[in-house]
Amino acid sequence: MHHQRHNHSHGHGHGHDHHHDPKTNTYRERLRQAANKSKTLEEIVSNPAAACFQPNDLTRLLAMPTYDYSAVKEAFNSRPCIKSRSRTWAPPAGPDPLLKLSQGTTTAGLTAHASTKPTTTTIRRGSIATSVEHSKLDAQFRVGFSMAYGHSIELNMENEVIKGGDAIDSGTYIFDRDELPYASVIDKDWRGKLCEECLRKLPKEDDDNAVLECRSCPRLTDGSGGRGEDLDLGPAKFCSRECLEQAWRTWHGYECKFMEELDQFEQDTRLALRIFWRNSQEGVRLVIKESSETSNNNIDTLTSKAAGLSLNNINSDLNKIDEANRKPRVHSKDGSQISIQELYHNFDRLAPKAQMAFLIKAHYLQELMGLSKNAARELAQIQALIKFNCFAIKSKIYQDAGDGGRISHQEEYAVGSGVYLLASMFNHSCAPNAMVVFGVQAKTSLRGELGFASSGGRGVDPRVLNVLTSKSLKAYGSVPAQVEISYGPTGGRMPTEERKECLRQKYAETFRKRVFKCQKGSYACRPMLDDEDECPTCGEKVDRAIRNKMMQLIAQLLGDTSNPSLPLSRRLTLLKTLEVSQSRLFVDTYIIYGHTCDQLAMVYTQSGDLGQGAQWCRKALKAVMVNFPHDSIEVAQETLKLAGLLFNNQQHKEALKHVQAAIVLYRGHYGAKSKEPDLLELYKMEEVLQPIVEKYY
Template sequence: MATIGNWQAATESIWKASSINCIDQFKSLKDEIDKIAFMHKMGNIGNVSWLQFYMESCEKLHLKSPEKSTQHRNYGNKLFQEKKYKDALEFYTQSVMEAPDKTRDLGLAYGNHSAVCFYLKLYQETIESIKLAFDNQYPEPTSYKLYLRWAHCLYHTGDMQQASKKVNTAKKEVFENKEIEEKRKVKLLEEIKLLDENIAKNRSYETTEDNKEVQPELFHDRDTVLTQASSAVTMKFHKDRGRYLQATCKIPAGSVIIAEKPFATVLLPDHYQTHCHHCIGQLTAVVPCRRCSTVLYCSETCRQQSWSIYHQIECQYLDICHSIGIAHLSLRIVLTAGLQHLLDFRDKSASEFYQKEDRIGGVTEEGTYDKTYLSVYDLMTHALDIETADSFQYTLTALLLLTILKKSGWLEKKSGDVETTNDNTENITKLQFSHDDLYIGGLLLRHIEQLVCNAHAITELQVTQTSDTSLVDSKSQERVATAIYPTTSLLNHSCDPSIIPGFDKDKLVVRVIKDVEAGEEIFNCYGPHHKRMSKMERQQALKTQYFFTCQCPSCQAYDEQDIFTSYCCPLCKAALKENETTCSCTACDFTDHVTMFLTNENTAKNMFIDGLKCLQIQDIEGAIQNFTNCLNVQLKVLYKHHKSLAETKDCLAQCYALSKKYNKAIPYLRDSVCTLGKLYGDTSIEYANELHKFAGVLYYAEGFLEEGLTVIDKAVQIFTLHCGNKYELVQELEEMKICMLDKLKIE
C-alpha cells in the first residue's frame, strides 16, 4: 500500500535545498506559465521520495471491499446490541461506504443503517436508508422488517396515508413469509395491529411535509449586471481600492443583498461522513461513490454531477488532494471549468474587448458579472506581493496538480468522460507537457495565488454538550468546506462590517446587519473583527494575508478589546492599564506590581482546570466547588467583563443546570451573557446563541418566565437579522415562547 508524506514539508524542503542561482532565476519570472515550465525543467518534484511510489499505487487505494464492509457491519451490530447507537451508526456508515454497488452486502449495510437511525429518531434518514436497501439486493425474507420500520417512521413524521400503505405491505409480507416462526409472527401481527390503530386515530392530525427549499428573498429585484446580487447594490471601481459594492438605495438591517452559488467548492475531509461531497448539505441519505470508499453524497443527482465534473479525476488522488490544503480548490476550479472551455477562454481573452485597459474585471461582453470562469479568473492574485518562498512552493503545488491531470488523462479530454489510459508507472519527472498543458498549469498557479485572499470558508453552527441533559452548551461556527464566490469577493474589508454571511448548503446568503444608506460602501470582514481581535492582531493578520493596512473606523479608534483581558483596580474596580512590570488605574491613583495579579490569575486557572476535570467525569459537586473557588480568586483581580470571569460563571451555570438547580444558575449565566454581549456586540450571533441558552434555563427556573420572554424576543430579533425567520433556532425559540405564555396563564 502506498503511503503519503507531508506535501507542505516536501515543498519547504525543496525550497531550502535550492541553489541561489535557481532562486534568482525563479524570481526573474513574472508569468505563471513560465514558472510552471521552469519548475518542471528543474525536476524538483522527482526529489520527493514517496511521491512516485504513491502515483504508481494510488489507483489501488480506497477501493470497495466486501470483507471490510462485513467487518464494519459486524462491529456495528455489537455496538448496537450494547445500545451504543451513535458509535454503531459510524460503523454502519463505514459498512455502506466499503460495500460494492448493487450487492447484497450494500443492501444489508443499508438495512442496519436504517435500524440505528430509527433508534436515534432520525426518521427521514431511516426512510432514505430503507429505500437504498431495497435498491441494493436487500434479502427478501427479512424485507418485512424494513416495511414495518418505514411505517413507524411515516407515523412519527405525520404522513398517515403513506404509513397506512406501508403497514399493509408489512402485514402482507409477514403473512406470506414462511420462514418466520409462529410465535414471532404473532408478535409482529400484534405490533402491526397496534400501529394500524394508532394511524387511524391520528388521521385528523396528519401533516404533509413540504420538501421545497425556502429560498431567501433578495431585497429588491435581482440585478441585471450583478446577477447573483440585489439591484440595491452596484459595482464601482476606484484605482486605489479596486472593485467594490455600493448601496443604490437605503437598505434596512436584515435584508438579503447576495444569494450566490459557488463557482467551485471543496468539502473538508473531517466532514466526509456527515456532509454531501458535492452540495455540502448535511447527509440525510448515505450515497457512496461507486468506485471509492471515501466520499458520500446526499442523492444520486449529486453523485452523478460530482463524478462528471471532477470526482472521476480526483477519486484515486484524494489523499494527495488532502495534503495540499487550499490548493485543492484550485484543481476543482479548473475541473469545473472544463478543458475545452479553458482553451476557448484563452483564445477569447486575446480579443480586443478583453484587452481594453478600462475593462472592469469579471464583466462579460454582454455587460454582466455572473458565476462564470471569467469572474474567477479576474479576481486579484497579489502575485507581486507574495514572498518568493511562498510563490516557489505554490508553483511546486501547481505542478503537482498538473501532473495529476496529465496522469489521469484529463489533459487529453475535450468532451465526455475521462478514460484513464496513462501509465502510472511512468516517472513523473519524465512527463512531457505541451504548450496547452503548461497553460493549464499556469491557471492552476494563478488560482492558488487568488485563493489566499479570495477563498471563503463555508461554516456551520456546531453544538458541544457536556451531557445529553445539559441546557448550558457551547456553540461555535465550524468550517466544513472552502469555496470561491466571485460576487461576494468584490466586497472590501472593514473590521466592523456591514454584512454577515450565512450558508444554505453551499449557497452563500449575504445579509446586511446594520442599516446602509444610499451611496454607502458595503463592507465584509475578512476574519479580523474588531469584537474578536485586538487592533494590533487585526493589522498584522490583514497585512500578512491580504497585503494592506486597514484604515477602517475601528482601526482609527480606541481598542476596546483591552477591557476583556484587564485586571481590576482593588480600590474603585475600574479596568487597570498594564505594562511590563506594573498595573495602574486611570480612575484613581492606585498602582501596584503586576506579580500579585499574575499569581492570583494563575492560581485561578489551576482551579478552573480542576473544575473541568470534575465536569468531564460528571462529578458535579466537585466541579461546583472548584469553579466557585476559582471565581472567588478571579473576582479579586479580574475586571468585571474579563473573558475568563465570564467563562467561569458560564461553567458554574452549566453545573447548576445539570443538577436541575436552575434558579442558582441564573445569576451566573446572566453575568456571562452580559459580558459576551459587550465582547461580541449586542447584535452578534455569539450573543444570540448565549441568549438562546439563557432562555432555556429561564424556562425551567421558577419565577423567571417574564424575563425569559424578553430574552427570547431579543434572541429571535438577532437570529432573524443574521439568518432570516426560517432559521431553525428561531422556530425553536418561538415554540418555547408559546410554552412560556401557556405557563404564565396557568400561574
C-alpha cells in the same frame, strides 16, 4: 414549551480558513505562532510537498527576494515522494467511470480506472461540466465601481424605489436567488459525517437511502501485496447517487487516485485543485500567456488582461498593480455574468515567501497528477485567489440531548470552504450593514422555494449562500450607499487571524490587543500586550518561558477539543482544563476565552445541567459584547442561547428579559416580518413567558 436551541458557533475567528482550516486550526495556530514567532518550513509549504525538497533548498527558496519558478523546478526531487511511493493503490477491475459519466450513463462512477499508469490530465471544454444557473442581484442593487473602493455592491440608483427616496429595510435579501459555490471542499473533520459533495448530513444506517461510498477510492496498503494494514483513510461518502455522480464529473474523478497525498494538504490547496478542474472544464485560465521556462517573475495575472499591463518584474512596481486593480473588470451590473477571472487574486501583493510556498505546492501537484506544464502557475494564482475570496461554509447541525430528549441544541460549524463569484464582490467593513447567511437561513429556505420535495427529500443545500441587509439602507442625493459585509466572523469569509493577516499584507496595519493578565495575579493590574515585557501597572516582569509553556498547552487543548465526535465526558474534562489555563493567562473578555465558555455552556446543556450551562453562557455573552458591536448578529445569537437556557431552566423573569433583547436584535438584522427560524423561536418563548411573568413576578 420544552425546546432550547444552543447555537454554538465554531469557526468564529475558518477556511478557511481558511485558509487555513476554518474550524480546526484557527485558535491553535494563533497561539502557537505567538509562542514560537514563526512556522516550520513544512508548515509553510505543507507535507508531502516539503518532502520533495532538501531542507537547505527549501530554506533557500523561501528566503528568495522574488519568486522564481525555475528555481522551484530545479530544486524539486520527485524521489521518493512521487516516483517511489511507499504505499500503493490497488484499483478494482472495471471500465473507466469518467468516460461512462461523460456519456450520460447513470450507473457509472462506482468502479475504478483500469490502469494506474500516470498520464497527463486533459479536460476538454464543456465535456463534463455541469451548467449551473447564475445568481444575480435583486433589482434594488447593482455592481458598482469607483476609484476609491474598486468594485462593490451598492444601491441601484436607477431603480424606481431607490430614486423615490424609499429606504430598504433590514432583512432584505440582496441576491435574487441563492448562490451556489463555484467550487467547494469539505472540512477534513467532517469526512464520513457529511456528504463530500453537498455537505448535507449522511443518511442513517436504517434510512431507506443508504450512504453511497465511491468504490473507486484507493485501497491504501503498506505495499506488501495486500497483506499489510490499511491506512485510516476511508472512501469518499455521498448522500445520494446524484451527488456521487456530480462529484465524479467535477472533481472526485480526477482526485480519487491521489487521496493519500491530498489528504495531507490544507483545505485551501484542495479547494484550489477543484477550482482548477472547473476552470479546465470551462476553458477558463488565469495565466493567459505561456511563459518561458527559464525566465523569472513571469506569472502574468488576470489584472494584466484587464488593464493591458505587463506584470513581469511586478514586485518592483506595486503602483502598477494598484492601477490595474482600479480598472473595471465586471461589466454586468446585475452580477449575473461574473466569472472567476474577474476576481482579484493579488498574487503579486503577497510576500515572496508566500508566493514561493504556493509555487512549491503547485509544482508538486503538477508532477504528482501529471498536469500540463503550465498548471503550477495556474494553481499558484488560484491559491492566492482563494486567500482573498474564500468563504467558510457554516451549517447548523441539530441533536437531542438530556431530559428525555425534550431539550435539543443546535451547533453551527464551519463544515467546509467555498468560492462564490457574486458574493466576492462585497467590500469589507468593521461595522457592516449586511451579513452572509447559508442553507436554512437563505432565501430559498425561508420562502419555501426549495423544500424536501424539490431536493429529493434531502432538504435545503447547506452550501447555498445569500446576503441579507442588517441595517436600513437609503440613498442620499446622488451617492449610492455601499453594501458591506464583515470578512471576519459575521460573514464567515475567513477566520479572524487569516483575515487580519490579509489586511496586514494589503494595508500594513497593526492589530494588537491587551488580553494578557499580569503574572503577579493582581486584579488591579491593567491588561497587557503580548509584546510587553513588564506589567504597565505594577512593573512585574513577564516570564516568557512560563507564558510560552502555557500557550503551548492551551494550543494543544484547543486542538483536542475541536473534534466534533469527542465523547461528552472527555470533552467536558478537556474544556475544564482549558478554561482554567486560559483564565490564568487571559482576561475574561478575550474572545478565545469566551469561545471556551460558550463550549462549556453547550456541553453542560447536553448533559442536562442547565444551571451550569446558563452560568457559562453569561460569561460567553460578556466576551462577545466586548468584542463585537452591541447590535451585531454575534451578540444576538449569544443572547438567544442564554434566553433558551434560562427558559428551559424556568428562570422566567430573566429569560423574558433576554428573549425581548434578542427579538430587538434579530428584528434589526432580519426585519420584523422575517420568518427566520431563530426569530420565530423567540416569538414562541415570549408568548409563553409573558403571562407567567405578569402573574407571578
